Amino acid sequence: MTILDFKEIAQSNIGGEEQDKFELFARDFFKYLGYKIVDDPDRGQDGGKDILIEEERVGILGRTSTIRWLVSCKHFAHSKKSRAVGSDDELDILVRVKRKKCNGFIGFYSTIPSSGLTQKLNELKETENMDFETYDYAKIEYLLLDTEKGREIASRYFEQSYNRWVEQGKLAESMLQISRKVYKYISNNKDIIIAQLQQLVASKSILYQYMMMYQTNKSGPNPEVLSNLIEELTIEIDKLHKIFSSKHIYLDNPERDDIAKTIDMISTKVEEEIKKIIEFIRTI
Template identity: 40%
Template sequence: MSTKPGAIQALVKDELDAFEKFAEEYFEKILGGVVLAGTTRGPDNDLDLKIQLNGETVLVSCKHYADGDNAVGADQEYDPVSAIYSNGCTKFIGFYSTVPSAPLITKLEGLKSNKSIPFDYEILKNSDIESRLLDKDNVVGWLFAARYFPVSYANLFRRFVVPIEHYKEKDLKKITSTSWRLDGPFGGTSSGAEVDKAQVVQKANDALTNNVHASFFSEALKDAIDCFPEYFKYRADADLQALENSDVSPCWDRPLTYESERDCSVPIMVCGLWSFWCPRRALEKYLIFMEASELLNDPPDSKALIIARAQLSLTYSSFLSPGNIALRSSGKYRDIFARLTAFCQLSLEEYKGANSASFRGEAGERIIWNFKVGEGLNFLFDRVLGN
């Protein structure tokens, strides 16, 4: 993931010093380096930053072209070999708000291949800088990006799911005066006195988008099952390293329980996950669990019990709403539910056979397993897009 194109270039348009300050913090907070020396301006302008990084002393050359998207040329790095040795460094790093030019790369590669004087280099261009800032496991980088690029940072999740617009109306082929054909996956023939071309194309694109998301959904589903393995089962004779969706099922018969050591409400989380297979059954399981948790001492056929059950249904049915699940989830579970919701498939197969085993092993161990590579993307292998 990266910021909005041009975010690094737009950092500050009137001060190179600000870019060098950004570089200094970047090497310290994102890459874990130690700044040994800051900017010095000598006759040969040979040092921007001197950093202790990964056991090496590196010279950092900052180049920030604020007035355009120009590449860093070979003449902008006049003598990098002399620069590193005169400053007691062992490596040259170009830290650029744009990209290096081809002549500059050729120059640096030539210096590196010259065995008479040892020389090593690395280039951190704009896309490299941004991708490291937004590494999914680096919260410091995210906060750093929010401070330096607030507009681009705010735009990151403006669209979480991007619909695929593979088919266009021009792809529809007229067969007869009242029928049209759209070739390719999820296409087909449409007939009628007045065929709504836009609607035909939209439905095909929607179906294609949904199926392309199948692998994303499977990955999120695996993360969900691994969080609550005892509440899911698989076909016992299936290949554990290549499970299909049809090999997996909720453990509908397993009683729901509160688990104080967990960082969530297990019944809500589990029933929320089960609802991707069958919302009605998941809600029934949750209502039965909550009813069993209440002290209802009235006779089974009493009017009070009927009223109590109706009130429970109204009260607790909302507990499985997306909003309530989000409120009761930590970041890990929110991530899983967000991906499952965003990439949800139109239908989810379920293993209904008797020969099943729990994802929590007999000895209580977690089962090591994976979905089959490309699960849900069979259409890509059966038919080629556009054919």
């Protein structure tokens, strides 16, 4: 499931001031990756827009070389079923690369390259020694969301879907904090119980004596109270998990907040019952 909705960027063939937005996005994207922008977006032979960028490479001996790339931008996210970029969509690749005196070709796509186009590019690499790279929607999204600077660019070009992702991230963080609190409590108290049993129940006879005492005299904390509380806690945690796994997740969720408060309340009661049992065992 994708995070950024490329349909937020206007189509390139509708006219108006927004029609070049995808190419401008590509320019900002490659500048963010560290490429030098040689020529801004320019309408290419195939009707799409090309950008010229340069990459500085440092060799093993410290020598630098400059690689010039022709970037072809194709924004098909608005097309029917967001179709792939085919070999017929990229005309005369080698001619365009040589005309601009480039060393390689980069396809920058809001969908994906077709298998036919990928095969065509591989053939050019083998026969003409032409380097190539392709950036599809998933690779672009990953590189943007991986850093703070990339996320700043994403927030400008994908405002709605990026903000949804941020809000969901806040909710996920809230869920994580609640889960950590619950499981930390359970884990900590499990360790307490084990530690106390190791100290107080050096032999099984002491524990047996307590159980026999409770069964005969009903003295000491009733273990059913703790058992019922743990069952209630399990039910509430299951409710919370169902809310988090549902498709309808909202940042403000009164039901979720009520369940979280109930979990805190039950957890406090569980802790109190454990203390009662531990204190009673110490008196045996």
